[in-house]
Amino acid sequence: MPPVYELLIRGGVLMDPAQGLSAKRDIAFRDGKVAAVAETLPGGEAGEVIEATGALITPGLIDLHAHVYHGALYIGMHADRTSLVNGVTTVVDAGSAGWMTFPGFRDYVMPTYQARVFAFLHISATGLTINRVVPELAEIKFAQVEEAARVAKENEGLILGIKVRIANNATGPGDQANAREALRRARQAADLAGVRLMVHVSDTPIPLPEILDHLRAGDVATHIFNGNAEQILDGRGEVRREVRAAAERGVVLDVGHASVHCDTNIARRAIAQGLLPTTLSTDLHNPPPGRIVYHLRGLMSKFVALGMPLDEVIASVTSRAAAAIGKSAEIGSLAPGMAGDAVVLDLEEGQFSFVDGARNEVKASRRFRTRHVIRGGRRLPLPAPAADSI
Ligand SMILES: [Zn+2]
The missing domain is CATH 3.20.20.140 (Metal-dependent hydrolases)
Structure with missing residues (x-):
């Protein structure tokens, strides 16, 4: 029997403003799309499981x-x-x-x-x-x-x-x-x-x-x-x-x-x-x-x-x-049926600095890091962590 879901992200906090959601949710993907979102989904039914405890999950x-x-x-x-x-x-x-x-x-x-x-x-x-x-x-x-x-x-x-x-x-x-x-x-x-x-x-x-x-x-x-x-x-x-x-x-x-x-x-x-x-x-x-x-x-x-x-x-x-861009029916949310595009982010604590073209500096105590990227329901292999700026 093939797995019910190709990919399951579990244990993280889903932030999906389109659904008014900011809560712990498991998200399952099938055929390139979001198949299910629930407080818990069984991991045994997925081809790949991403453990996202402590992370934020947002739409791509x-x-x-x-x-x-x-x-x-x-x-x-x-x-x-x-x-x-x-x-x-x-x-x-x-x-x-x-x-x-x-x-x-x-x-x-x-x-x-x-x-x-x-x-x-x-x-x-x-x-x-x-x-x-x-x-x-x-x-x-x-x-x-x-x-x-x-x-x-x-x-x-x-x-x-x-x-x-x-x-x-x-x-x-x-x-x-x-x-x-x-x-x-x-x-x-x-x-x-x-x-x-x-x-x-x-x-x-x-x-x-x-x-x-x-x-x-x-x-x-x-x-x-x-x-x-x-x-x-x-x-x-x-x-x-x-x-x-x-x-x-x-x-x-x-x-x-x-x-x-x-x-x-x-x-x-x-x-x-x-x-x-x-x-x-x-x-x-x-x-x-x-x-x-x-x-x-x-x-x-x-x-x-x-x-x-x-x-x-x-x-x-x-x-x-x-x-x-008039694409709310396809992307920008992880409601079931939407494109299987998501990102698993860490919100790191520390001391960070962002500088603009006028040399103004913004000091930050938190910053986002990319843990996993999911495109079309599949996890992408990521290269070594990229620098903050290019
Ligand atoms: Zn431009």
Whole structure:
């Protein structure tokens, strides 16, 4: 008789905000999906048993902003070697590819990954492949609305939205007319294709409220805690009215940390004023020397230290991230029938330090470590523990 379950995780605490659960639960997997969740399940009926006593189990983590067009994008990371081994079972690529370069990503890179990958398509035809040499929208003719919308439509379910960077190093230093036109074209492409819009809002040449004006429920503003001139706080350090209004109408406020796009002082003040990020994300990319890009579990540790409640931190990388990409029926929860993607985490005690691009330091007394990663109902062999930063 074959075992009833292929894999059983037992003895750990399941934190699954989508089910409102934070309690000891055993979780069983079969045919790549969650088969059962109960206070106790018999281990004898499983092909493999993971003893998770003392550990936290969460749905596989979802990183809403990363760059994994490995091999074509100069800064592109390898989704399995950096994200998946750290518990990120779903990676959303935030505009590495544009309509001209997307087929190579879809046909030759994505199929090599075990991680689940979705994409936002850059409104620039080339995506970010050349942006270390020339701003991707320095010439507005790169923003081709009809072509971008066509490719997004042809890849429905895989391309989840349109991405645009409204930034001095994307639309041209101080070039307000170009920034406005790029935003207009990105909005138009997203509407034509019937998908979300994700806007990079760090170091923008135009006012932040003007950008937020273009965003509706479900659209994403990424790098919300950046410390540039046009930031979410006003001159008195209060969260701007337009930012609160955007949050209230359902705009996704995404961290997109990188190292230069998240100023700890802004995050601390916003959280203290009750403005939590909708989603925590890494903006994972291959950084220039001297810069640090954190893994998602590092950011989770940092935001716990910044005063974000633990269940909110978990929700921001599971249930809320799944909702932000319209995939709540498949991922972001470990309810029976959902994808068999999970992570077994240790919350280690000690003295840890997280530094941002502005050299602000966050001291933490706890941090997450990855014990096991489960993708499609199977435990992945993990390499030796990876460093905290890359
Ligand atoms: Zn990015």
